Amino acid sequence: MAARAQPPPNPENDRPRFDGGAPWLDLLASRELSHGPEPIERLSSPVRLSQWLEAERLATTGPPVDEADLAAALALREALRRVTHAVLNGAVPDVGAIEEIHEHAHHGETLALRVRPTLERVAPLDTREALGRLARAALEDLTGPLAGELRACAAEDCRMVFRDPTGRRRWCDPTRCGTRTRVRSYRDRQRAQM
Template sequence: MRYAGGVADRREFRFGWGATWLDLLATTGQTFGAHPVERLDSVARLADWLARTELTPARPPTERDLDRACRLRETLRTLALATVRGTAPAPEAVDELAEFLHRHPDRVRLDLADRLRRQPPASTTEALARIAHQAADQLTGPARHALSICAEHDCQAVFADPVGRRRWCPAPSCASRGRVRALRARRAAAAD
């Protein structure tokens, strides 16, 4: 992570959320706060993110691809939050994901060079289809029980927590803010 003047660059991509589709959700930060951070703010940034997730398409992304990626991200966020909270998902989000999955099947083509791997996606839409299918599998299968939501009210990021012990997402700032708030509350309670 790069630092500018001692402060972490808020636009830096965040990885390690437990799956590529969860990393896509992390392309926004403090999503529910007063000052959300958009990390996919250009076609170049989308191309960079796809490269870092080993989903570089044969054809470079376009503005339309950027819009599609952001729309898919927000649809998946809506469905993920409902799944983790155990509430009924928004019907329009379900319809949108179902339509996307139907129109863009995940075509698996394996390639063996130095290791077994999937062939690169032909387009950004194909890369997004891989992400959408991964999300649908996790949100509808037993792995959904390993998903958690960050306890920070302005974050609420969804992340994989197979052990079920984490309160905060992998972003260091959430854990720091939560711990400081808990310490202040303990001190205030002890002073009473």
């Protein structure tokens, strides 16, 4: 007897976010609600990481993403998270985390270009080179003129970092964290009145 078919997973429910304003910020956002009790991991397998890199136009020409690449990506992401929040809070960043980012930044340091007939960048040779590009972009943004445009979402469990040239955004996404936070504080008020 044939096994009953499972309903297909709804890709909308399982999609990573790409609204950080830069690929390295999207990398940070690939672990959602990372400051709360129930984080959501979007890079849960080498295949997921491969799809994510493709969506960020960082697909490689080399070997497929493996478990070691995934572990490297997650290590880079968490080092970036520590340093980024320290920068945003005006705190002293963790030296170990900076070293971790630096190590990644050394992979594929020269950006290969070609003209075909317009200027384009050559795809990274492997995942480590793709991670190197993310690490270098992050270090540039965290220490350069764009650092002042980085904001963290006001929702305490989210704290997603995004680029905000207007300086007026409070939430990573008002329909997501804004609504969620308003509903929660409304419920808290109701409870307090009971």
